[in-house]
Amino acid sequence: xxxxxxxxxxxxxxxxxxxxxxxxxxxxxxxxxxxxxxxxxxxxxxxxxxxxxxxxxxxxxxxxxxxxxxxxxxxxxxxxxxxxxxxxxxxxxxxxxxxxxxxxxxxxxxxxxxxxxxxxxxxxxxxxxxxxxxxxxxxxxxxxxxxxxxxxxxxxxxxxxxxxxxxxxxxxxxxxxxxxxxxxxxxxxxxxxxxxxxxxxxx
Amino acid sequence: xxxxxxxxxxxxxxxxxxxxxxxxxxxxxxxxxxxxxxxxxxxxxxxxxxxxxxxxxxxxxxxxxxxxxxxxxxxxxxxxxxxxxxxxxxxxxxxxxxxxxxxxxxxxxxxxxxxxxxxxxxxxxxxxxxxxxxxxxxxxxxxxxxxxxxxxxxxxxxxxxxxxxxxxxxxxxxxxxxxxxxxxxxxxxxxxxxxxxxxxxxxxxxxxxxxxxxxxxxxxxxxxxxxxxxxxxxxxxxxxxxxxxxxxxxxxxxxxxxxxxxxxxxxxxxxxxxxxxxxxxxxxx
Numbered sequence: 165x166x167x168x169x170x171x172x173x174x175x176x177x178x179x180x181x182x183x184x185x186x187x188x189x190x191x192x193x194x195x196x197x198x199x200x201x202x203x204x205x206x207x208x209x210x211x212x213x214x215x216x217x218x219x220x221x222x223x224x225x226x227x228x229x230x231x232x233x234x235x236x237x238x239x240x241x242x243x244x245x246x247x248x249x250x251x252x253x254x255x256x257x258x259x260x261x262x263x264x265x266x267x268x269x270x271x272x273x274x275x276x277x278x279x280x281x282x283x284x285x286x287x288x289x290x291x292x293x294x295x296x297x298x299x300x301x302x303x304x305x306x307x308x309x310x311x312x313x314x315x316x317x318x319x320x321x322x323x324x325x326x327x328x329x330x331x332x333x334x335x336x337x338x339x340x341x342x343x344x345x346x347x348x349x350x351x352x353x354x355x356x357x358x359x360x361x362x363x364x365x366x367x
Numbered sequence: 368x369x370x371x372x373x374x375x376x377x378x379x380x381x382x383x384x385x386x387x388x389x390x391x392x393x394x395x396x397x398x399x400x401x402x403x404x405x406x407x408x409x410x411x412x413x414x415x416x417x418x419x420x421x422x423x424x425x426x427x428x429x430x431x432x433x434x435x436x437x438x439x440x441x442x443x444x445x446x447x448x449x450x451x452x453x454x455x456x457x458x459x460x461x462x463x464x465x466x467x468x469x470x471x472x473x474x475x476x477x478x479x480x481x482x483x484x485x486x487x488x489x490x491x492x493x494x495x496x497x498x499x500x501x502x503x504x505x506x507x508x509x510x511x512x513x514x515x516x517x518x519x520x521x522x523x524x525x526x527x528x529x530x531x532x533x534x535x536x537x538x539x540x541x542x543x544x545x546x547x548x549x550x551x552x553x554x555x556x557x558x559x560x561x562x563x564x565x566x567x568x569x570x571x572x573x574x575x576x577x578x579x580x581x582x583x584x585x586x587x588x589x590x591x592x593x594x595x596x597x598x599x600x601x602x603x604x605x606x607x608x609x610x611x612x613x614x615x616x617x618x619x620x621x622x623x624x625x626x627x628x629x630x631x632x633x634x635x636x637x638x639x640x641x642x643x644x645x646x647x648x649x650x651x652x
Contacts, residue, residue: 180449186442193441194430209437216441220448287425305403306423331399337422338415 165309166191170230178224185223189216192234195308196241198284202292202299203245211244235314238304242318291337298333301326 166173166187176184196215200208218240226236282290288307291299297319304315305326312330316323398416401409402423408416494500495508498515508514 180446182442182446185445186438189438189441189445190430190435193437194434195427197434198426213437213441213444217444217448220445282422282425284425284428284431287422287428290422291426302403302423303426306405307427309405309427311404327396327400330403331396334399334402334419338419341418341422342415 166230174233178226185220192237196237198288198307199238199303200241200245201288202303203296204248207248211241211248214244215241231310231314234308234310235318238308239318294333294336298329298336301329302333305330
């Protein structure tokens with residue numbers, strides 16, 4: 165998070181300053197990429213590029229603080245994910261190998277690493293085993309740093325529902341860590357994302 | 368038979384009836400909120416919570432070199448986007464102004480609103496001057512800019528005093544303050560008698576045109592003024608004018624015109640207006 169200097173950085177970026185835009189990008193891109201990887205996998209890079217292009221085009225009209233900016237950015241990202249999901253539904257691809265599984269560490273490795281100090285990638289892979297809505301909410305809260313109200317606006321749920329889903333996800337993760345079980349992905353993980361609410365950041 | 372071990376899991380129905388908060392201490396939710404906010408599990412956290420904290424902290428770790436490797440490309444794309452579409456603040460403002468200029472009514476809304484407001488005010492003023500507004504509004508207009516006051520319900524019409532014209536003598540049948548008595552006009556006279564209690568002086572005999580019944584002459588004219596109503600009275604004079612003027616003026620003026628005809632006004636409006644007018648008595652002629 166940029167903190168107090170965010171407003172200056174945003175103002176400069178809105179006026180077309182590449183350095184200011186770079187500061188915004190460095191601060192936000194890792195969490196954006198992690199969020200997109202939850203659902204889009206290898207397509208996350210491409211989707212992130214599209215999101216940043218949209219930011220570049222519309223940042224001059226954005227008004228708000230740092231949290232609002234993140235909410236705005238991840239609302240756009242989520243719409244990209246929904247669009248991509250629709251496209252894939254219409255143009256299904258059948259992989260010849262289970263590459264998703266190949267990318268993920270084995271269960272025993274994950275549990276052991278969690279107790280020792282795991283890599284970011286491994287931790288995200290572990291979170292990704294949750295049902296998609298729970299994993300998405302946990303990433304938005306923990307990785308992106310949004311509060312329940314912001315997350316609720318992005319995912320189109322009430323703040324209470326967001327809290328419940330997050331708590332359930334944490335309980336499931338804790339149980340899996342304690343039990344050493346690295347369960348197969350929940351069937352709900354393939355469910356499409358619900359439509360988001362209207363973004364509130366842009367004027 | 369298996370022995371009951373005291374667990375809620377042994378009693379599914381009871382387990383459902385007990386609120387969830389009782390079964391899951393609030394402390395767990397508070398710890399979960401702390402973990403989600405990146406504040407750690409806190410002192411006294413269980414081993415599971417500590418492991419969870421490690422997991423979440425790893426997930427929220429700083430950007431890796433791989434994740435940040437595309438900065439140059441992203442900044443280049445930003446520069447080209449700004450250059451191509453002019454997405455800087457100044458350019459955005461300029462585009463906004465350009466869009467505003469293209470809109471047909473942009474910038475003219477205040478003028479149109481002022482014109483519309485003036486039209487409304489003018490319309491209301493004219494209506495008030497014609498005494499055609501609803502009574503409350505008419506009273507307001509009367510108080511604000513002197514428009515004619517509305518007639519109070521049941522208020523008698525102003526006195527209509529018809530004076531003879533050209534020195535002619537009044538018709539013999541005219542009795543001040545009395546309704547017309549001609550048979551043919553009795554009904555109308557009753558209907559409108561409440562409006563005008565004019566103290567009409569008889570119309571001059573010379574000017575009175577004969578009433579339809581042929582008796583109108585004197586009696587007719589006398590009544591006509593007196594009541595302000597009656598057509599019937601219509602006595603030669605009164606009627607012809609009374610109607611014509613009464614209506615036309617009743618609204619606008621109230622005065623002068625009505626004259627002669629006290630009748631005309633009295634009918635048309637039933638209001639205050641007619642009243643004032645009787646004065647002129649053009650009739651007498």
